[in-house]
Structures are given as C-alpha cells and as structure tokens.
Amino acid sequence: MKIAVAGTGYVGLVTGVVFAELGNEVICVDIDPAKVDAINKGQSPIYEPGLDELLQRNLEEERLIATTDLAQATRDCEVIFICVGTPPTETGEPDLKYVDAAAATIGRALNGYKIIVNKSTVPIGTGDRVRRIIEQHRAEPHDFDVVSNPEFLREGSAVADTLNPDRIVIGADNPRAAMKIVELYAPLERPMLITNLATAEIIKYASNTFLALKISFINAIADLCERTGADVVQTAKAMGYDPRIGQAFLQAGLGFGGSCFPKDVQAFVHTVQRYGLDPTLFEQILVINDARPKQFVARIRERLGELSGRTIALLGLAFKPNTDDIREARSLEIIRFLLQEGATVRAYDPVAMPRVQAIYPQITYCRNAYEAAENADALALITEWNEFRQLNFERIRNAMRQPNLFDGRNLYDPQRMRKLGFYYYGVGRAADNSDDKTML
Ligand SMILES: NC(=O)c1ccc[n+]([C@@H]2O[C@H](COP(=O)([O-])OP(=O)(O)OC[C@H]3O[C@@H](n4cnc5c(N)ncnc54)[C@H](O)[C@@H]3O)[C@@H](O)[C@H]2O)c1
Numbered sequence: 001m002k003i004a005v006a007g008t009g010y011v012g013l014v015t016g017v018v019f020a021e022l023g024n025e026v027i028c029v030d031i032d033p034a035k036v037d038a039i040n041k042g043q044s045p046i047y048e049p050g051l052d053e054l055l056q057r058n059l060e061e062e063r064l065i066a067t068t069d070l071a072q073a074t075r076d077c078e079v080i081f082i083c084v085g086t087p088p089t090e091t092g093e094p095d096l097k098y099v100d101a102a103a104a105t106i107g108r109a110l111n112g113y114k115i116i117v118n119k120s121t122v123p124i125g126t127g128d129r130v131r132r133i134i135e136q137h138r139a140e141p142h143d144f145d146v147v148s149n150p151e152f153l154r155e156g157s158a159v160a161d162t163l164n165p166d167r168i169v170i171g172a173d174n175p176r177a178a179m180k181i182v183e184l185y186a187p188l189e190r191p192m193l194i195t196n197l198a199t200a201e202i203i204k205y206a207s208n209t210f211l212a213l214k215i216s217f218i219n220a221i222a223d224l225c226e227r228t229g230a231d232v233v234q235t236a237k238a239m240g241y242d243p244r245i246g247q248a249f250l251q252a253g254l255g256f257g258g259s260c261f262p263k264d265v266q267a268f269v270h271t272v273q274r275y276g277l278d279p280t281l282f283e284q285i286l287v288i289n290d291a292r293p294k295q296f297v298a299r300i301r302e303r304l305g306e307l308s309g310r311t312i313a314l315l316g317l318a319f320k321p322n323t324d325d326i327r328e329a330r331s332l333e334i335i336r337f338l339l340q341e342g343a344t345v346r347a348y349d350p351v352a353m354p355r356v357q358a359i360y361p362q363i364t365y366c367r368n369a370y371e372a373a374e375n376a377d378a379l380a381l382i383t384e385w386n387e388f389r390q391l392n393f394e395r396i397r398n399a400m401r402q403p404n405l406f407d408g409r410n411l412y413d414p415q416r417m418r419k420l421g422f423y424y425y426g427v428g429r430a431a432d433n434s435d436d437k438t439m440l
Contacts, residue, residue, distance in 0.1 A: 004073035012083030092266035107137030145177035150204030156322030171200020222252035222428025232428030255292035257319035293333035308342030316383025
C-alpha cells in the first residue's frame with residue numbers, strides 16, 4: 001500500500017518506519033525541513049531504541065522517503081495518516097491548529113478516493129472536524145473517509161510497541177475504510193477493535209486517564225505511608241498481586257510527565273465539562289501529580305535546612321528512561337524550585353542534557369553520575385535510567401560533601417543505602433533513619 005504520514009515526531013516517524021518495514025511504500029512528511037533532511041540521511045531526529053537501524057534499512061531498500069510536501073504526498077497515496085502534535089493551549093484544551101492545517105492541505109490536494117487516518121490524540125468530535133475541513137477545501141467532489149486510529153506507543157519502546165501493540169483500535173463510520181486499515185495492520189497479527197469514530201477517540205483518553213489515575217492513586221497512598229510509617233512499595237506490591245489491580249503503574253514517586261498524560265488528562269477534564277458532567281475525579285489526578293516536585297524539594301529542604309548555597313546533584317532529566325523527551329519532565333520543575341531557593345544544581349542524563357541545557361544553561365552538566373555527585377550535599381534520582389541501578393555507591397558517597405540520597409523513583413533498597421552510610425529518602429517509604437550517623 002502507498003501511505004503518507006504527516007508529522008515525523010515520536011508517533012509519525014515510528015509509524016512510517018514500521019509500515020515501511022511491513023513492505024508498504026511510505027512517504028513521511030514534516031513541515032520542518034531539518035527533520036526531513038535528517039530522515040533522508042538515515043538519522044532519526046528523535047532518540048528511540050532500534051529506530052535508526054529500521055530507518056536506514058527502509059531508506060536503502062527504497063520503501064521510505066521524507067518530504068515537506070504534504071500536498072504531493074496526498075496526491076501520491078491512498079491512505080494518509082495525520083500524526084501531528086496536539087499540544088495543550090493555555091486553558092488545557094488541545095490546540096488543533098496542526099491537525100486543521102494538515103487537513104486543509106489534504107483537502108486541497110484531493111485527487112481521488114482517500115482514507116485520512118487520525119493518529120494524533122484529539123478530542124471527541126475531531127474526526128468530524130477533519131471531515132468538514134477537507135470538504136471545505138477540496139476543489140473537486142472526490143470521495144474520502146476519515147478514520148480514527150489512536151496510538152498507544154510508549155516513548156522509549158516506541159518501535160517495539162508499534163511492531164507488537166496490545167490492541168489496534170480502528171474507529172470508522174464506513175466499513176470499507178475500516179477494512180482497508182485492518183488490511184494494513186493484518187501482518188502484525190494483533191487484536192483489532194473496530195468501533196465508531198467517537199468511541200475510538202474516547203478509548204485513547206480513557207486509557208491514558210486511567211493509567212494516570214493509577215499513578216496519582218499510589219502517590220496519594222505514598223503520602224499516607226509517609227505520615228504513618230508504612231511502606232508504599234510493599235503496599236503496592238501486595239495490592240498488585242490481585243489480578244484485578246495489577247502491578248503496572250503502581251510505582252510511587254515523582255509522578256508523571258511527558259507529552260501525553262498531563263495534556264491528555266487536562267483535555268479529558270475539558271471534554272467531560274463540555275458535555276455537562278462532573279470532572280472532579282479526573283481533576284484530582286492532576287492536583288496530586290502537580291504537587292509531587294514541590295513536595296520532593298521540600299523533603300530535601302527539611303534535611304538540609306536552607307537550600308541556598310547547597311549543591312544538589314540530579315540523576316536523570318528525561319521525563320522517563322530511554323527517551324530524550326523532556327516535555328513536562330519532573331526534572332524541569334525540580335530544577336526551577338532548586339534554583340529559586342538559591343541551590344547550585346549539577347545534573348547528568350545519558351541523552352536528555354542538550355534539551356535541558358537549552359532551558360537551563362546556568363546549571364552544570366556532567367559526564368556521568370560520579371561527576372554529578374562531586375561535592376554535592378544531596379543526590380536526587382529523578383529518572384530511573386537502567387545505568388543508575390548499578391552505580392558504585394561507595395564512590396558516589398566519597399565524592400559527595402554530605403551523603404544524602406533522595407530517591408524520587410524508589411529505585412534503591414533503603415536498607416542497603418543506609419548501610420552504605422547514606423541518609424536515604426524514598427517516596428512513601430518507611431523513614432527508618434534511626435541509625436543515622438550521617439547528619440552533619
Ligand atoms: N509521543 C507519544 O508517546 C505519543 C503516544 C501516543 C499518542 N501521541 C499523540 O500523537 C500526536 C503526535 O505526538 P508526537 O509526540 O509524535 O509529536 P511531535 O511533536 O514529536 O511531532 C509532531 C510533528 O508534526 C510536525 N507537523 C506539524 N504540523 C505538520 C503538518 N501540517 N504537516 C506535517 N507535519 C507537521 C511537527 O513538525 C513535528 O515534527 C500527539 O497528538 C500526541 O498526543 C503521542
């Protein structure tokens with residue numbers, strides 16, 4: 001099949017590359033010429049494990065090409081995926097300007113029957129909006145269908161998720177269009193659900209909101225654990241053995257960031273309100289999440305006293321491991337609070353440092369965790385990259401001015417860290433520093 005993919009971000013590029021890998025001819029389109037150039041040279045503009053290799057193979061075998069010309073790509077293909085960004089506006093509602101612009105270009109270029117597949121995360125009713133825009137812009141009355149095909153990939157494992165999705169949701173009001181998209185995905189041999197447009201649009205928001213709810217739920221339990229001397233890691237583990245609850249997304253910590261959960265929950269709140277329903281349940285997910293970075297910095301302050309003149313080392317800046325994405329990353333808020341209070345910040349992240357440097361040039365970026373720890377009064381784990389699991393903590397402790405460890409992701413064993421001579425704080429973990437001899 002000949003496919004155009006508008007938008008070459010995390011969703012669009014991975015989708016395009018995977019469809020090419022399945023043997024389709026794919027035209028990847030972006031309005032950013034730098035991204036298009038990089039892709040045509042075999043360099044992915046984003047970091048995703050396995051993506052460069054797949055991209056290069058499909059370029060070499062001439063199944064994939066990138067361009068800035070969406071109109072030409074529309075004329076050349078029967079199926080056009082819209083994978084452009086839908087960032088939040090100031091009110092928290094998704095900004096649909098990129099979707100609208102792509103739809104208008106597709107409409108103007110319509111030269112025969114096309115299926116326009118919306119993969120961007122968009123509010124309920126956007127499928128109809130895209131249909132109206134195309135109708136308004138098409139020069140001749142060519143037939144077309146709009147399909148909603150929400151994306152569930154996770155950054156950091158986007159290629160693997162796209163090759164092996166849990167489920168494929170295809171929302172279409174016309175069965176003919178739905179069957180064409182079923183055909184496209186058939187080689188993956190994964191469960192497919194065919195729904196109407198509105199259902200597919202709700203499935204995406206309901207799924208992300210539920211996952212965010214699990215995270216905020218366990219963080220609310222973590223707060224109670226801290227007050228009562230209970231341990232949230234054991235609590236979550238015991239809860240998770242119940243198959244109706246499950247272990248996934250029950251890790252207490254700094255909460256969620258990234259380009260999806262915060263924006264999608266906000267958008268869902270707006271949608272629920274727009275339809276005259278009570279959004280309180282969904283609003284609380286954000287209230288709990290928003291409080292996490294401030295609360296974490298407060299724990300550091302409680303330990304160190306004034307933060308002014310103190311040096312804090314941060315391990316991990318990306319919003320989660322295996323990505324260079326820093327959108328809504330907890331690190332950004334934490335750095336903001338630390339700088340506001342006069343602390344000196346040193347940081348290390350395996351891939352996300354250049355992006356943070358563009359926002360915070362005034363902090364020190366280090367070559368590894370050990371360099372970050374040098375002369376620090378506290379070390380704070382922000383993103384649980386795998387390489388932070390097996391650090392030489394004796395070396396870290398010796399490098400620090402004071403051995404204070406703030407584990408924002410509950411990655412480490414508190415007993416072990418205390419035995420190694422650290423004051424250890426984990427989110428919602430029993431604060432047993434009774435044999436603490438590190439207080440200066
Ligand atoms: N990132 C994720 O993990 C993820 C997962 C599931 C769903 N989503 C959703 O998918 C959508 C895209 O997310 P992303 O993270 O890939 O975004 P992104 O910001 O990484 O990429 C979007 C790309 O679209 C390009 N673009 C904008 N207007 C265009 C146009 N008219 N024609 C061609 N290209 C255009 C931009 O230049 C950019 O490269 C969003 O709605 C997002 O919510 C994202």
